[in-house]
Amino acid sequence: MQPRHRVSRAAIELIKRFEGYRQAAAQLPDGRWTIGHGHTLTAREGASVSPDDAEALLLYDLIGVAHALNEAVFTPLTQNQFDALASFTFNIGLDSFHQSGVLRRLNEGALIQAACAMELWRKANVGGERIVIDALVRRRSAEKTLFLTPPGEAWVPAPTPILQPLLDTDAEGVVPLQTPVEVTAVVEGDQLVVLRDGEPAPAPLAPEEEEALGPAKVAAEAVSARLSTIFQETGETPAPSEVAAEPAPAPFEDPVPFFLRAPDPDPEPEDEVKPLATWTSHPELDDAEEAAAERGDLFAPGEPDGVEDPAAEDEAGYEDGEPFERDRVLIDDTTPYEFDAPMVQPLPERPEGGLLTLIALAALGLIFFGGGIFWATYAHAGASSGLFGPRLVGGLAGVAGVGFFVVAVYLLLDRLGRAAERDAREYR
Numbered sequence: 001m002q003p004r005h006r007v008s009r010a011a012i013e014l015i016k017r018f019e020g021y022r023q024a025a026a027q028l029p030d031g032r033w034t035i036g037h038g039h040t041l042t043a044r045e046g047a048s049v050s051p052d053d054a055e056a057l058l059l060y061d062l063i064g065v066a067h068a069l070n071e072a073v074f075t076p077l078t079q080n081q082f083d084a085l086a087s088f089t090f091n092i093g094l095d096s097f098h099q100s101g102v103l104r105r106l107n108e109g110a111l112i113q114a115a116c117a118m119e120l121w122r123k124a125n126v127g128g129e130r131i132v133i134d135a136l137v138r139r140r141s142a143e144k145t146l147f148l149t150p151p152g153e154a155w156v157p158a159p160t161p162i163l164q165p166l167l168d169t170d171a172e173g174v175v176p177l178q179t180p181v182e183v184t185a186v187v188e189g190d191q192l193v194v195l196r197d198g199e200p201a202p203a204p205l206a207p208e209e210e211e212a213l214g215p216a217k218v219a220a221e222a223v224s225a226r227l228s229t230i231f232q233e234t235g236e237t238p239a240p241s242e243v244a245a246e247p248a249p250a251p252f253e254d255p256v257p258f259f260l261r262a263p264d265p266d267p268e269p270e271d272e273v274k275p276l277a278t279w280t281s282h283p284e285l286d287d288a289e290e291a292a293a294e295r296g297d298l299f300a301p302g303e304p305d306g307v308e309d310p311a312a313e314d315e316a317g318y319e320d321g322e323p324f325e326r327d328r329v330l331i332d333d334t335t336p337y338e339f340d341a342p343m344v345q346p347l348p349e350r351p352e353g354g355l356l357t358l359i360a361l362a363a364l365g366l367i368f369f370g371g372g373i374f375w376a377t378y379a380h381a382g383a384s385s386g387l388f389g390p391r392l393v394g395g396l397a398g399v400a401g402v403g404f405f406v407v408a409v410y411l412l413l414d415r416l417g418r419a420a421e422r423d424a425r426e427y428r
Contacts, residue, residue: 372397
């Protein structure tokens with residue numbers, strides 16, 4: 001049977017140091033009252049206690065904590081380990097301790113892992129936000145130190161030249177990702193309020209001042225100042241505020257001037273350029289073009305395909321300094337284009353057998369199948385039958401009968417399918 005531990009003076013002093021002393025009762029945000037060193041069971045409005053009475057109330061609260069530790073922990077503990085667990089359990093509560101990984105690792109005999117698991121209980125809700133609290137980090141560190149302190153002088157040496165410490169990546173979760181917040185508990189009237197330290201509220205700004213100092217406006221002014229400095233026109237001096245907002249870039253060894261300027265005005269119209277080719281009007285062709293337009297022809301008469309020979313056109317060139325002449329082509333895009341749909345040739349009809357032929361083929365298959373089975377069952381093998389006995393002949397006849405019947409059924413189904421397809425095509 002394990003010895004039942006009792007809370008020593010070390011646990012009492014540790015709890016008193018982190019719980020603090022409150023002489024008058026104060027109301028918590030959840031409606032309960034607290035007094036002394038975190039006592040809530042019998043605290044009420046208007047009550048007050050002396051330091052000795054506050055310690056007596058703390059001892060009364062630790063009776064239930066010590067009893068829960070003795071009942072829940074099955075691993076032998078030292079007095080320092082028991083005192084550290086008492087402070088830890090008093091802080092997180094009995095229900096949380098029974099569900100924590102600290103108790104599970106204690107009962108597994110992993111005392112070092114249990115001590116490291118204590119450091120994970122370092123967050124609290126402040127103003128509706130779950131944050132890491134500086135005081136809880138310090139309290140977990142003190143409890144872990146007391147838990148790992150051996151009794152008496154039983155320190156195990158770990159010489160540095162032999163046991164050089166290395167980085168343990170498995171313990172990265174112990175380091176908080178966010179900076180622990182320092183909080184202060186103050187009493188306003190009879191209410192206990194928690195204030196966050198180290199985060200002064202910024203002074204309120206006027207709307208104009210807030211808009212002027214906005215991050216978007218500051219960034220826009222910085223970009224404008226830089227562009228004005230780089231692409232300034234000749235003789236233009238940037239404003240002092242713009243120069244101060246963004247320093248000018250360092251000059252190159254051989255700077256090349258570059259200026260932004262408005263586009264040039266539209267140039268004056270020049271003399272009309274003489275075209276390389278001109279269209280010549282032919283009275284005899286005009287009448288022909290009108291007649292072709294009435295008929296709906298796309299090309300003028302005398303041009304069956306409407307395309308001239310490019311080589312002949314190039315060879316024409318200029319004659320005696322005068323541009324060559326060519327016939328005009330009349331294109332009428334108002335005449336509707338008649339589209340003749342291609343004729344779709346129907347698939348050739350596959351010859352189909354008559355219905356009587358299919359019935360006869362199916363009947364022949366049944367006769368062969370029945371005869372083969374009968375012959376293989378009742379025929380007696382003779383002495384000179386050899387390889388082709390009654391059973392073999394009957395089996396072959398049965399297989400042939402099954403084949404005839406299957407072919408007849410397939411042809412019948414194919415005939416019905418083609419008829420259905422033909423009816424559907426005629427319906428469309």
